[in-house]
Amino acid sequence: MLRAAGLLKSRSAVFYRQALRSAIPCGRRSAATGPRAAPRRARSVGSGTARRALAGASDAAAMGERLDHAAMMAAARALVPPLTADSHKGKNGKVGVVGGCREYAGAPLFAALSAVRAGADLAHVFCTPGAAPVIKGYSPELIVLPFLPDESAQQGAPAAADAPLAAIRPWLGRLTALVVGPGLGDDPAVAAAAAAVVREARAAGLPLVVDGSGLNLVAQSPELVRGYRRCILTPNLPEFGRLAAGVGLPLPGPIGAGWQAHTRELAAAFGGPVVVSKGPVDVISDGRRVAVVEAEGSLRRAGGQGDVLAGSIAAFACWAFPRHPGSGGGGGDAAAAEEEAAALMAAAYGGCALLRAASLAAFGERGRSMLAGDIIPHLQGAFEELYEGGGSGGGGGARM
Numbered sequence: 001m002l003r004a005a006g007l008l009k010s011r012s013a014v015f016y017r018q019a020l021r022s023a024i025p026c027g028r029r030s031a032a033t034g035p036r037a038a039p040r041r042a043r044s045v046g047s048g049t050a051r052r053a054l055a056g057a058s059d060a061a062a063m064g065e066r067l068d069h070a071a072m073m074a075a076a077r078a079l080v081p082p083l084t085a086d087s088h089k090g091k092n093g094k095v096g097v098v099g100g101c102r103e104y105a106g107a108p109l110f111a112a113l114s115a116v117r118a119g120a121d122l123a124h125v126f127c128t129p130g131a132a133p134v135i136k137g138y139s140p141e142l143i144v145l146p147f148l149p150d151e152s153a154q155q156g157a158p159a160a161a162d163a164p165l166a167a168i169r170p171w172l173g174r175l176t177a178l179v180v181g182p183g184l185g186d187d188p189a190v191a192a193a194a195a196a197v198v199r200e201a202r203a204a205g206l207p208l209v210v211d212g213s214g215l216n217l218v219a220q221s222p223e224l225v226r227g228y229r230r231c232i233l234t235p236n237l238p239e240f241g242r243l244a245a246g247v248g249l250p251l252p253g254p255i256g257a258g259w260q261a262h263t264r265e266l267a268a269a270f271g272g273p274v275v276v277s278k279g280p281v282d283v284i285s286d287g288r289r290v291a292v293v294e295a296e297g298s299l300r301r302a303g304g305q306g307d308v309l310a311g312s313i314a315a316f317a318c319w320a321f322p323r324h325p326g327s328g329g330g331g332g333d334a335a336a337a338e339e340e341a342a343a344l345m346a347a348a349y350g351g352c353a354l355l356r357a358a359s360l361a362a363f364g365e366r367g368r369s370m371l372a373g374d375i376i377p378h379l380q381g382a383f384e385e386l387y388e389g390g391g392s393g394g395g396g397g398a399r400m
């Protein structure tokens with residue numbers, strides 16, 4: 001038994017290392033990705049670490065010029081808080097997930113569990129009453145709050161968002177990042193409540209990751225996030241097309257990877273949010289600079305991998321804005337805007353690289369049977385390899 005576990009462990013470690021190697025275009029491990037000798041200090045966006053790490057790549061860059069992989073990995077690594085004996089619960093992140101309805105209970109579960117497995121301390125799921133017992137039943141770790149409208153009771157009723165927002169509002173102030181959309185569905189009352197939560201979160205300067213059905217909300221009402229600098233939009237290609245249509249950005253031809261070339265333009269059209277266009281490579285842009293995550297991932301396309309990504313990015317977003325001071329809105333000084341954009345780009349890059357390494361490891365273990373839930377136990381080993389240099393290689397056979 002122990003021997004088998006050891007074999008699994010070392011097999012996993014091989015996959016993390018493969019993922020790591022394939023993440024480095026020159027094929028050698030740079031200082032930026034090597035193990036760290038010294039303990040790290042806690043850092044915040046205000047320290048300028050993320051911006052400085054990006055500066056070498058971005059200062060000379062023309063609009064849309066591609067940022068360097070090693071610099072992006074260093075920037076992501078700089079966001080990771082050290083584990084210290086004087087930490088308290090919540091210090092390393094409290095993530096909220098707005099999503100989960102009768103049809104889709106898995107998506108918010110994947111996002112929330114991934115956030116805590118990536119290192120956030122707490123995860124809350126704001127879902128409909130129909131989804132709550134299912135989500136809770138899967139994981140005692142999650143704080144499940146059935147405050148979104150009950151879809152079955154709402155048919156034909158006006159989409160009033162006041163009551164759900166009143167229930168959710170007291171919790172928002174405790175969070176350090178919010179994921180909006182995994183498994184939210186398209187019920188009008190649920191969508192109206194989620195839109196109200198987005199407005200409230202934005203007013204409070206809370207970092208947002210918008211994914212899944214949340215992107216449909218944004219496509220229909222781009223003003224929800226337009227100009228908001230603490231927002232990451234994570235579209236797959238159909239979602240990318242809907243967002244582009246929402247802001248009047250023309251795209252060439254039918255759905256396809258070529259659309260990703262327009263990621264910078266889409267981000268520019270939103271004027272604040274970072275866009276992560278998911279696909280064969282993940283293209284990340286703040287409307288000015290572009291970073292591309294090319295690391296090898298899984299060959300499986302099982303549903304839910306985007307939810308694991310959203311939760312992983314949310315953990316990094318907590319670390320990018322530990323106390324979310326300021327509003328993240330337009331205006332303010334240019335240096336602050338630059339800091340926020342750099343931190344957000346680093347958070348997105350960190351999450352994308354993590355997902356790819358973990359899914360490659362899960363694929364190595366499960367092959368064609370790999371599911372999104374199989375990736376989550378591998379977040380640990382992938383995280384250690386990419387961001388801590390420890391490389392326990394753990395995760396094989398562990399529970400979600």
Ligand SMILES: NC(=O)C1=CN([C@@H]2O[C@H](COP(=O)(O)OP(=O)(O)OC[C@H]3O[C@@H](n4cnc5c(N)ncnc54)[C@H](O)[C@@H]3O)[C@@H](O)[C@H]2O)[C@@H](O)CC1
Binds near residue numbers: 103104185
């Ligand atoms: N287990 C769950 O509860 C899951 C729920 N999910 C949720 O389900 C809701 C709806 O998501 P959908 O996946 O239906 O909607 P999407 O808009 O993501 O996808 C619509 C259709 O486009 C296709 N498609 C996706 N990527 C494509 C690409 N690159 N090229 C061509 N076609 C592509 C898909 O097969 C799908 O049929 C969201 O809220 C989402 O979060 C998903 O996250 C999957 C897992």
Ligand SMILES: Nc1ncnc2c1ncn2[C@@H]1O[C@H](COP(=O)(O)OP(=O)(O)OP(=O)(O)O)[C@@H](O)[C@H]1O
Binds near residue numbers: 282355
């Ligand atoms: N064609 C591809 N080649 C390689 N990796 C891919 C490809 N498509 C997706 N991925 C990987 O899967 C991740 C999630 O992308 P995907 O398109 O599955 O999201 P999604 O459709 O939003 O997921 P979900 O099923 O959770 O809604 C990407 O970030 C990338 O790592």
